[in-house]
Amino acid sequence: MIRTGESSGRGFYVSAASLTEAASKLLHWTCGGTRHGWRSFVPLALLAPSIALAQASPFQTGATALETNLLAILTPVAVILIIGLGIMAMANRIAWGWCIGAIAGVAISFGAPQIVSWIRSMFGV
Secondary structure, eight states: OOOEEEEOSSSEEEOHHHHHHHHHHHHHHHTTTSTTTHHHHHHHHHHHHHHHTOOOOHHHHHHHHHHHHHHHHHHHHHHHHHHHHHHHHHTTOOOHHHHHHHHHHHHHHHHHHHHHHHHHHHTTO
């Protein structure tokens, strides 16, 4: 067990002695408590880098973050656009081209990920 010390105002601290005790208990448990237990620990240590490197591309991560941020910004803009179109329709001052354009713009803005995946599947990418 890792024992925590007394509160220092910002939470609890962990002493170095308790960390080394916990690490030795974990190593003892992982290796079976025998002198030859390292043989079972070495394959786990060799697999650790491949697990750590199994990450997404930085470009994919950035594109996903950009898509999330754009959708967060476009949501209130689309709501204000629809409200404006409704007010213009109530005042009888609207051209139907504006309505069709707004509907197409909202559909393309919020359906972009599905549209891209559909086009990519058409070309086998």
